[in-house]
Amino acid sequence: MRICAITTWPPHRDGISFYSAQLYGQMSRRVEVRVLANIVDPRDLSCETPDAESYCSVIRCWRRGSVTYPFKIFNRVFLEKPDIVHLQHGWLLYGNGFSPLLFPLLLLILHLTRKPLIVTMHTVIGEKPRLYGNRVINFMAKVAVMLLTKSIVKLSTRIIVHNDLMKRTLREAYSLQRDDWKILVIPHGVKKVKRKTRKINGNENIRVLSLGFIRKWKGIEYLIEAFKIFSSSYPEAILVIAGGKHAHDDEEYVRRVKKKLLDEGVKNVVLTGFVNEETLDRLIWESEIIVLSSLASYYIEASGSLARIAMYGKPIICSRVPKFEADLEDGKDCIMVEMNDPKKLADALFILVNNVNLGRNLGRNLKKKFRDRVWSKVAEQHIKLFESLC
Structure with a gap:
């Protein structure tokens, strides 16, 4: 079976490119995968590809933001003669401006290949x-989103989403009850844990870790305010913020975060920028608490950051937003807070520091919940679906 996978790809830095590298890296061990990827700026070549062993052929044939991207992709798919076409979809994945409006056109012309079209909707x-x-x-944008979402579902052979909340929203909010049969849930893959690198620090040097892209809807400024409250009682505590600018953003928000730290003289906050996988493993192991922040209450999706750390058994504090509510249960495998309330976030940090057993139970339950979602099993679910459609 030959699969044409249409997606962004490292060194392009967005969540879907890293997701695709892991998924297709696993799938390529069993089936032939041809990745039709975006053309990247040479300046991005310093970005490290996630450590997924890959036997994929990567063909860079389309450019984000180009009005010709549907035709470039179609031309290459036609030449590759795949059995299955698998498209990744994110609202700005193919570019800003008019680019999202052209995605249904891409699906329409791909029907000329007479091959099954499977779309993974990430948001x-x-x-x-x-x-x-x-x-x-805002009204015009909502109408556009409604029409585009419906057209994507109608023009696809199957739709993959990452959790039941995403499927339920498509069915109810978009009146797609008749298409419910074609919408399938396959969870976001999670990373297998590598060996623990060193002993965890004691409370005299508490490490709090935040990871992922630094974007304005993450609410990093509230995390910093919460850490200021927390560090007044634990002055040796350290907040590590691992990550950097998303490929679809400018540098403005990252500059604002750095300026806030400088202007307010906040101590013991480390901005690492992007780090390699080995370093990130070490940072996760060294942390006592992980904070996953988001202010995105309208976006229903899966969290790549959660998938990255779920198997380490660490207690997490996360935002009370759909991307976490879809997979987690407050008080059982996480502590949920309103991220725009620094006092409540600081209180959650105090709770975990003062109740070690609670933290252990949260981490244990989180690991147990996600253990069947490792990338190899998620890849196998995709392969079984694709084989059933060939």
């Missing part, structure tokens, strides 16, 4: 979203 936008401050523009 479903919930009901009554506040996407723009201007009411007129």
Whole structure:
């Protein structure tokens, strides 16, 4: 079986490119995978590819933001003669501006290949979203999202989403009850744990870790405020923020975070930037608490950061937003807080520091919940689906 996978790909830095590298790296051990990837800027070549052994053939044939991307992709798919076409979909994956509007056109012309078209939708936008401050523009955006989402589902052979909440939202908010049969749930893959590198520190040097892209809807500024409250009682505590700018953003928010730290003289906060996989493993093991922050209440998706750390058995504090509510249970495998309330976030840090057994139980339950979602098993679910459609 030959699969044409359409996606962004490292060294392009977005969540879907890293997701794809892991998924297709696993799938390529069993089936032939041809990745039709975006053309990257040579300046991005310093980005490390996640450590997934891959036998994929990567063909860079389309450019983000180009109005010709549907035709470039179609031309290459036609030449490759695959058995299955698997497309990754994110709202800005193929570019800003008019690029999202062209995705249904891509699906339409790919029907000429007479091959099954499977689309993995990484983000479903919930009901009554506040996407723009201007009411007129926001209304127009909501209409566009509604029409685009429905057209993607209608034009696809199957739709893959990562959790039941995403499927339920498509069915109910987008009135896609008749297409419920074609919407399948395959969870986001999680990383297997590598060997623990060193003994965890004691409370005299508590390490709190935040990881992932630094974006304005992450609410990093609230995490910093919460850490200031927390460190007043634990002055030797360290907050490590691992990650950097998303490929689809400019540098403005990262600059704001750095300026806040400098202007307010916040101590013991380390911005690592992007780190390699070995270093990230070490940072996870060295942390006592992991904070996964988000202010994105309208976006229903899976968290790549959660998938990265779930198997380490660490207690996590996360935002009370759909991307975490879909997979986690407050008080059982995490502590959920309103991330825009630094006092509540600081209180959660105090709770975990003062109740070690609670933290251990949360980490143990989290690991147990995600143990059947390792990448090899997720890849196998994809292969079985694709084989059933050939």
